[in-house]
Amino acid sequence: MIPVVLASQSPARRQILTAAGIDPQIIVSEVDERAIEAGFTGSVGDLTTALSEAKARAVIDRIRRCPPPELTGNGTVVVIAGDSLLEHAGQAIGKPGTAERTRAVWSEIAGQWTQLHTGHTVAVLTDADDRDASTETSAAGLSAIRSRRSTTSVLIGSPSPEELEAYIATEEPFQVAGALTIDGYGGAFVDRLDGDHLTVLGLSLPVVRELVTDMGLFWPDLWSPKG
Structure with missing residues (x-):
């Protein structure tokens, strides 16, 4: 078995790996995401890749x-790291953090x-x-690092004002990208997905396996022993 570190405190990402037979050790990166976002000039999709790599490298250093x-x-x-953002009208929508911002997003x-x-x-x-200590990369303990992005189209539903206020009261949308998550209260307010639903949850297993x-690793070698 090859030990796996998840560079994220996301319960959803951990649950995805656990359900797939992987019991990761959690090491939170503590990366300043806002600082990276402020200086980034690429697309929203590319920003998620940049953030995931920054998190992975921070955990590697730790x-x-x-x-x-x-x-x-x-x-x-x-080491596995991920980052998610919702894009609408060309703009990134991250974690709203407050009730006021959640209403604005919706x-x-x-x-x-x-x-x-x-x-x-x-x-x-x-x-x-x-x-091989003859190379800087291997001497640092980093044998290889690769990044990839996945995208799923999401048709957002139209909750009534009363439903939205009840959803806000749960505080669930405050700490999730796009102010909703499909594996909680917010799942009832998503009308359709076009693509991998695991991407929406925060970690696409097919992409990670690829x-x-x-x-050069064998995916089943990451599975934890049963019992």
């Missing part, structure tokens, strides 16, 4: 500085088609004994 006991002595460790997206982008970054770390495979 592992290098102070390796958790659970990760020592393993020849290989996989006034824009209700009844509209939107795009949910999730950026994924997967990195492979190796122990010192398995690295990245892992592209770096």
Whole structure:
């Protein structure tokens, strides 16, 4: 079994991996997302990829500085990071944070088609004994790192004003991209998806598996032993 680190505190991302047989160790990146967003000039989709890579690299640095006991002595460790943003009318809609901002977001997206982008970054770390110290990358413990984005179209429903206020009262939309999540109260307010529903939840397993495979690893080796 290859240990997996999830560079995210998202319960949904953890649940996706757990349901797929992977029991990740959680290490939160603590990346300043707003600072990255402020200086970014690319598309909304590309921003999610940039954010996921920044999170992965931050966690890699933390592992290098102070390796958790659970990760020592393993020849290989996989780090998985993700970031999601909803795009509407060319603008990124992240976590609204407040009731007022949630109302503003819903006034824009209700009844509209939107795009949910999730950026994924997967990195492979190796122990010192398995690295070639002649190169800077391998000497740092980073054997490989790759990123990829997936996008799903989302048709947002049109809740009544009373329904929206009840949803806001749950505080669920405050801390999720686009002010709603399909795996909670907000699922009733999404009319249609065109694409991978796991992308909307925050981590596309097909994309992560492709990245892992592209770096020469066997996906089932990430599965945790049963029992």
